[in-house]
Amino acid sequence: MRKVGILTSGGDAPGMNAAIRAVVRKAIYHGIDVYGVKNGFQGLIDGYIEKMDIGSVGDIIQRGGTILHSARSEDFKHDEGQQKGMEQMEKYGLEGLIIIGGDGSFRGAEKLTKKGYPCIGIPGTIDNDIAGTDFTIGFDTALNTVIDAIDKIRDTASSHERSFIIEVMGRNAGDLALWAGLADGAESILIPEKQDELQEIVDRLNRGQNRGKKHSIIILAEGVGSAFGYADKIKEQADLETRVTVLGHIQRGGSPTASDRVLASRLGAQSIELLLNGEAGKMAGIQNNRLVAHTFADVLAQKHTIDFSMYQLSKELSI
Known part of the structure; x- marks a missing residue:
């Protein structure tokens, strides 16, 4: 293994730069040249590829986003786009490719691996919705961003004696909402995996009001539905005015936490080790604080699940 490429794909996540840094420096430590591919798989197709060195990744471990930039590519979903990407890899002599992203990115990586170009995946998404790893890069930072926002909103909620619905990201995964809700003592948590009946939420709000909670x-x-829609329903059923805050893309930005920096560094270094050991077509992950590797096929065939004991605990503590 003499030359490898690295790209970031899909939504950005805090800690991606730390992972890029680890990949580049671990590779150089082993005498491997690293080429950065800008703008994800689309950049691979278009040949936006540059050689990286130690200085290329200096002073980026603390930065959010990704210095390689990220984009989604419809072209790469088709054989023609994949062929163009492989031609670029051949042109630059890339013998392997490391992809930082989510499940969609890993599908592209799996296709390249099957066509003879070894790929390793690093899970980077704030949603924490990838099977085969306890945590994904960016989740902890986004979680702390959400918690900080909720703390501020609670001050206003208390001052004005109002209820707030706070919509967080997560697509079809509820980890961000669940962890934030438990950490901030939310009265109700609505997640795709376990949706409360609206009447249960209303009953909980009424119980709080009856004991003097203001x-x-x-x-x-976000995968559950619109926060504004739920606010309207609560108004109808409980005659309770509810304010809505949609946190949006603020959750993706910011300097990564120590936890995300360490996780990204460990997974980035592991990805090079996997390539050196000939373990292509795998995702680097972490389970029970131990580094693991699972095939793309296994990762994509499984569905990430939340810890339902945490969900139950949140309900017990919000009585």
């Missing part, structure tokens, strides 16, 4: 926090994962 404000409430409801956390809603």
